[in-house]
Amino acid sequence: MFGDIMGMMGKIKETQEKVEATKIRLDTVLVDEKSADGLLSVTLTANRNIKSISLDDSLLEDKEMLEDYLILTLNKAIAKATEINDTELAAVAKEGMPNIPGMDGMFK
Amino acid sequence: MFGDIMGMMGKIKETQEKVEATKIRLDTVLVDEKSADGLLSVTLTANRNIKSISLDDSLLEDKEMLEDYLILTLNKAIAKATEINDTELAAVAKEGMPNIPGMDGMFK
Numbered sequence: 001m002f003g004d005i006m007g008m009m010g011k012i013k014e015t016q017e018k019v020e021a022t023k024i025r026l027d028t029v030l031v032d033e034k035s036a037d038g039l040l041s042v043t044l045t046a047n048r049n050i051k052s053i054s055l056d057d058s059l060l061e062d063k064e065m066l067e068d069y070l071i072l073t074l075n076k077a078i079a080k081a082t083e084i085n086d087t088e089l090a091a092v093a094k095e096g097m098p099n100i101p102g103m104d105g106m107f108k
Numbered sequence: 109m110f111g112d113i114m115g116m117m118g119k120i121k122e123t124q125e126k127v128e129a130t131k132i133r134l135d136t137v138l139v140d141e142k143s144a145d146g147l148l149s150v151t152l153t154a155n156r157n158i159k160s161i162s163l164d165d166s167l168l169e170d171k172e173m174l175e176d177y178l179i180l181t182l183n184k185a186i187a188k189a190t191e192i193n194d195t196e197l198a199a200v201a202k203e204g205m206p207n208i209p210g211m212d213g214m215f216k
Contacts (some may be wrong), residue, residue: 028180048156048190050183058166067161070178075158078186082156 010090015096021045022092026085040069042077046084050074110185123204130200136192141185148177151183152194157183 029046039056053074059066123153137154147164 048186050179050186053178057176059172060171060174063163063165063168066168067163070161072160074182076156078156098182 002043011096015093018092018096019089022088026088029084031077031081031084033073033080035069040073043070043074044077044081046088048081048085062106119204122170123201124199124201126204127197130196135190139182139189141184142186143177148181150181152189154183154189156186156189166215170216178189 016060026046030043030051031046032041032043034041039059041052041054043051045051053070055066059069117195133156138151138159139154140149140151142149147167149160149162151159153159161178163174167177
């Protein structure tokens with residue numbers, strides 16, 4: 001199982017580099033989300049950096065409703081981005097890890 | 109270095125459990141952020157779940173400015189939450205990992 005320690009180390013280093021490259025790539029992956037009625041739309045990167053928030057004028061008439069809209073729509077968008085982020089990073093990390101039983105869970 | 113494989117497995121399992129417990133705990137850690145002038149304040153968990161957004165009435169007068177305010181303040185808050193999240197999870201993961209040189213970078 002640990003027959004080739006040097007090979008394993010090389011693999012770990014390679015994986016670290018792939019993880020870093022993936023993090024950078026995720027800055028270019030965009031997630032769009034809209035409120036059900038389309039009055040609010042947001043765009044963020046898979047690294048959860050908000051790029052745009054577009055409000056329909058009608059939303060300015062009711063502050064409480066606007067706040068709720070923002071929370072709901074942004075949380076949906078952030079959850080989507082987090083899912084992409086986790087999936088992509090877990091795939092890279094898993095691919096590069098030595099096959100230790102039970103270790104899979106570390107990268108979820 | 110790999111003298112005690114079984115012990116290492118046990119340690120990995122224990123770490124997985126600690127990582128899960130930390131993720132749950134981070135739902136109760138709150139991050140507050142305000143715009144420089146205090147007109148917008150947001151609260152989110154360290155797991156980047158937005159709990160509240162409070163807008164001053166004056167922000168409703170200029171939609172473009174409001175959108176910019178939201179992006180700026182929310183991104184600052186999300187970055188803060190991500191920093192807490194990464195630091196906490198990295199600490200738990202690192203503590204539990206076998207001491208493989210070069211492996212530290214995996215959990216940043």
